[in-house]
Amino acid sequence: xxPYATTAERAGALATNKxxxxxxxxxxxxxLFSAGTATLAMVTGASPMGAMIATFGAIALIWFVLxxxxxxxxxxxxxxxxxxxxxxxxxxxxxxxxALPGGPQLVATALGGTGAIFLGLSAYATxxxxxxxxMGGFLFVGLIVxxxxxxxxxxxxxxxxxxxxxxAVVLLMSGLILFDTSRIVNGGETNYIRATVAxxxxxxNLFVHLLHLLAVLRGED
Amino acid sequence: xxxxxxxxxxxxxxxxxxxxxRLWPVARHWSKEGPKGSAxxxxxxxxxxALVVLFIALIxxxxxx
Numbered sequence: 001x002x003p004y005a006t007t008a009e010r011a012g013a014l015a016t017n018k019x020x021x022x023x024x025x026x027x028x029x030x031x032l033f034s035a036g037t038a039t040l041a042m043v044t045g046a047s048p049m050g051a052m053i054a055t056f057g058a059i060a061l062i063w064f065v066l067x068x069x070x071x072x073x074x075x076x077x078x079x080x081x082x083x084x085x086x087x088x089x090x091x092x093x094x095x096x097x098x099a100l101p102g103g104p105q106l107v108a109t110a111l112g113g114t115g116a117i118f119l120g121l122s123a124y125a126t127x128x129x130x131x132x133x134x135m136g137g138f139l140f141v142g143l144i145v146x147x148x149x150x151x152x153x154x155x156x157x158x159x160x161x162x163x164x165x166x167x168a169v170v171l172l173m174s175g176l177i178l179f180d181t182s183r184i185v186n187g188g189e190t191n192y193i194r195a196t197v198a199x200x201x202x203x204x205n206l207f208v209h210l211l212h213l214l215a216v217l218r219g220e221d
Numbered sequence: 222x223x224x225x226x227x228x229x230x231x232x233x234x235x236x237x238x239x240x241x242x243r244l245w246p247v248a249r250h251w252s253k254e255g256p257k258g259s260a261x262x263x264x265x266x267x268x269x270x271a272l273v274v275l276f277i278a279l280i281x282x283x284x285x286x
Contacts, residue, residue, distance in 0.1 A: 049229075052229075052233070056236060059236075059240070063243065105284075106284070109280060109283075109284060113276070113277065113280050116276070117273055117276065120269070120272075120273075121269055121273070124269050128265070130262070130265055131256070132262075132265075132266055133251075133255060133256055134255060134256045134257055134258030134262055134263075135258065135266055136251030136252075136255040137248065137251040137252030137253075137255050139251075140244060140247050140248035140251050140252075141248045141252060143244055143248070144241050144244050144245065144248055147237050147238075147240055147241040147244070148241060150237055151234045151237050151238055151241075154225075154230050154233055154234050154237075155230060155234070170273070170277070171270060171273070171274070174269075174270055174273045175266065175270060178266060178269065210277070213277070214277075214280065214281060214284060217281045217284075217285075218281065218284040218285055219285075
C-alpha cells in the first residue's frame with residue numbers, strides 16, 4: 001500500500017468532502033425553511049386543497065425547472081421555493097396529527113425518530129464509505145410499486161393497505177438515505193443542489209410515513 | 222381518503238401515475254445498468270435497515286406505554 005495519496009486522489013477527496021459539506025448545509029437550511037412555512041400554513045389555517053396545490057407545485061419545480069438551473073446560483077432559489085412549498089403542503093397534515101390526543105408528543109416523536117434514522121444511516125454510509133448504488137434498481141422499482149399501490153388505495157381505502165404502504169415507504173426511504181449518501185461520498189453525485197433535493201425528499205417522506213405509522217400503531221389515526 | 226370528492230381522487234391518482242411514469246426510466250436504468258451487489262454488500266445494507274425496524278418497534282412500544 002502506498003503511504004501517501006496522489007495529487008489527483010487528494011483533489012477528488014477534497015471535492016467529495018466539499019459536496020457533502022455543502023449538501024448538509026443546504027439541507028439544514030431548507031429543512032428550517034420548510035419548518036417555517038409549515039408553521040405559517042398552520043397559523044393561517046391553510047386548506048387541504050391549498051396544501052395539495054403547493055405540494056404539486058413543489059414537485060413540478062423539481063421536475064421542470066430545477067434541471068435547467070441546477071448548475072447556477074438560481075438553483076438555490078428554486079430549492080428554497082421547493083422546500084417552502086413542501087413545508088406549506090405539510091401544514092394541514094401536521095395540524096391534523098397535532099389535534100389528536102397526545103398529538104404534540106406523537107409529532108415530536110416522529111420528528112426525533114426521523115432525525116435519528118437519518119443521522120444514523122447517513123453516518124453509517126459516510127464512515128464505512130461503502131458503495132450502496134447496487135440498491136438503485138431495487139429501490140426505484142419498489143417506489144413504483146408503492147406509487148401504484150397508493151393509486152389503488154385512493155379508491156379502495158383499505159386501512160391495512162395504507163399501513164403497509166407507510167411501512168414500505170419508511171424502509172424504502174431508509175434505503176434511499178444509504179443510496180443517496182453513498183453516491184455523494186463515492187463521487188457518483190457531484191451537484192450539491194441535486195443531492196440536497198434527493199436527501200430532502202428522503203427525509204420528508206420518511207417523516208410523513210413514520211408519523212402515520214406511529215399514529216396507527218398506537219391506535220389514534 | 223373516503224371523504225375526498227371523486228375529482229380530487231382522480232387528480233391525485235393521475236399525479237401519482239405521472240410520478241410512476243417519470244420514475245420508470247430511472248428504475249430501468251438502475252436495474253439494467255446499475256452495479257450488482259454481492260451477498261456481503263446486501264448484508265451491509267440489510268443490517269442497518271433491520272436496526273431501523275427495531276428502532277421503530279421500540280418507539281411504538283414506548284408510545285403504547
